[in-house]
Amino acid sequence: MRRVTFILIGAGLVVMLMATAGLVYLRASGLDAMAQPGALEARLARAARGVAIPSAIRTMANPTPRSGESVADGMAHFADHCAVCHGNEGRGDTEMGRGLYPKAPDMRLDATQQLSDGELFYIIEHGIRFTGMPGWRTGTTAGEESSWHLVHFIRHLPTLTPAELDSMKARNPRSPEDIRFEIEEERFLNEGAQK
Amino acid sequence: MKNWIVAAVVMAALAIPAIGRAHEGHLHKALGTIASVQGDHVEIKTNDGKSITVMLDKKTTVTRGTEKLDATALKVGDRVSVEYMEEKKMMMAHAIKLGTATEAAKK
Numbered sequence: 001m002r003r004v005t006f007i008l009i010g011a012g013l014v015v016m017l018m019a020t021a022g023l024v025y026l027r028a029s030g031l032d033a034m035a036q037p038g039a040l041e042a043r044l045a046r047a048a049r050g051v052a053i054p055s056a057i058r059t060m061a062n063p064t065p066r067s068g069e070s071v072a073d074g075m076a077h078f079a080d081h082c083a084v085c086h087g088n089e090g091r092g093d094t095e096m097g098r099g100l101y102p103k104a105p106d107m108r109l110d111a112t113q114q115l116s117d118g119e120l121f122y123i124i125e126h127g128i129r130f131t132g133m134p135g136w137r138t139g140t141t142a143g144e145e146s147s148w149h150l151v152h153f154i155r156h157l158p159t160l161t162p163a164e165l166d167s168m169k170a171r172n173p174r175s176p177e178d179i180r181f182e183i184e185e186e187r188f189l190n191e192g193a194q195k
Numbered sequence: 196m197k198n199w200i201v202a203a204v205v206m207a208a209l210a211i212p213a214i215g216r217a218h219e220g221h222l223h224k225a226l227g228t229i230a231s232v233q234g235d236h237v238e239i240k241t242n243d244g245k246s247i248t249v250m251l252d253k254k255t256t257v258t259r260g261t262e263k264l265d266a267t268a269l270k271v272g273d274r275v276s277v278e279y280m281e282e283k284k285m286m287m288a289h290a291i292k293l294g295t296a297t298e299a300a301k302k
Contacts, residue, residue, distance in 0.1 A: 095221060095222060181224055184226065185224075185226060185276045185292070188226050188242070188274060188276070188294065189226075189274055189275075189276055189292060189293070189294030189295065190294060190295050
């Protein structure tokens with residue numbers, strides 16, 4: 001009986017401690033997405049992500065042969081779907097990317113480039129909970145192939161050329177306001193039309 | 196007990212957001228004509244009648260069509276499209292596109 005009481009008190013203390021820590025977290029962070037995650041939080045989150053990805057997928061090699069065509073396919077897809085947060089260069093230095101918690105990473109760096117093909121594929125397909133990364137899985141063979149092309153393109157990010165960047169800019173989604181501005185810009189700069 | 200202490204330390208560490216917040220401004224775009232060029236900043240009279248002063252730095256790109264230029268290409272009277280962002284209370288020019296038509300040429 002005494003042992004049970006001791007366990008119940010201990011469990012109660014643990015719950016209180018965790019509730020207090022949770023409250024401290026909420027008050028200290030304000031759940032502000034503009035903050036940078038601390039080093040420990042980032043390390044724990046990456047470790048958790050590593051554990052969450054099934055080992056069978058983590059060790060998968062890209063089944064789609066790397067070719068100019070596959071990289072170009074991934075590039076077009078990236079410019080259209082991913083660049084709004086990650087930026088065409090994959091630096092994450094975009095209005096959306098900077099406002100996320102955690103920030104969109106610089107995908108040219110080791111933290112991304114050292115992930116296995118399978119890990120990148122899994123992240124693209126499934127997203128990452130509690131981050132801004134959505135899952136893009138469609139459950140189709142074509143969708144998976146598209147994700148594997150993206151993996152090829154992510155490997156290509158550190159060596160993007162200015163010409164490739166220009167071609168991506170042409171594929172970036174634009175709002176009606178952006179389109180209006182571009183038309184006006186073209187006219188103002190190159191046709192000499194006065195407002 | 197030791198595990199509780201570890202758990203508390205971890206939670207406390209998570210509760211402390213990193214110092215230094217990446218709070219950049221928004222990217223703005225404007226069309227206008229260069230009113231003055233002084234060293235590292237350019238005053239632009241925008242098409243909607245406002246006047247903005249943007250700072251140039253080594254990251255600022257200056258282009259005319261596909262041609263990449265340096266900041267010395269900016270002249271009073273040039274028509275420009277500028278992309279800029281407020282950073283540390285200053286309007287930093289990210290990209291300046293020069294037009295082929297200039298106010299100076301029209302005079």
